């Protein structure tokens with residue numbers, strides 16, 4: 001089927017088909033995964049859990065969902081999220097030396113992880129530069145992207161300067177200088193704006209939106225991700241996340257950020273293609289799954 005093949009709904013109304021929603025930052029260990037079945041979300045990326053458990057979700061996912069997983073957080077001994085009530089011990093891999101970094105990356109490969117998740121969280125023990133560099137070098141040698149949780153002064157800079165591929169949260173703890181954002185333009189940043197939301201104009205959200213606008217202006221790739229499982233996040237489409245992304249992107253860029261590749265049409269709903277965040281939310285609410293095509 002062509003991406004733009006005209007489809008008619010049950011009452012003969014012309015419809016547009018689009019790919020499903022891809023949530024590039026979730027924690028399936030913290031939600032009722034069954035609620036995702038056959039909804040508008042068609043792919044999720046788990047960014048931190050016991051890798052053996054994550055592998056079982058990918059092998060036996062909720063109906064109609066593709067699950068990809070990074071495996072554990074890689075952190076300095078005692079580093080984030082060690083000791084957090086939500087994080088099982090096996091969700092954190094402590095890495096103290098470059099040699100341990102090589103072993104840790106080999107374990108991600110062995111368990112089928114699609115990327116190496118790294119935590120740089122100021123205020124808790126931090127990976128030293130040589131260990132951080134080894135994680136990136138080893139991951140890239142294995143063909144894996146490096147996805148960094150960067151929180152607190154200077155940590156986004158470290159991630160950018162070491163050659164990380166993605167930030168799993170748009171930086172929200174500081175305004176990054178323009179020159180640093182320009183150096184990050186090859187990266188992907190995952191939105192997670194809604195976790196900073198609250199009454200008034202929350203400072204973290206405003207900082208994140210400002211960093212994101214300047215990142216996109218430099219040509220950076222901003223994508224939808226919700227941190228599903230972090231607090232009371234909806235299990236499924238996070239409409240607030242789309243609304244906030246709509247403050248930075250619109251039209252084709254917004255659709256590309258929220259939806260999967262155009263080669264994989266999965267949803268259908270009445271015309272026209274959604275241009276704004278409000279359109280997209282309305283379109284997704286009206287959408288139905290296309291019958292799966294024979295391969």
Ligand SMILES: [Zn+2]
Nearest residue numbers: 025047227230
């Ligand atoms: Zn997360």
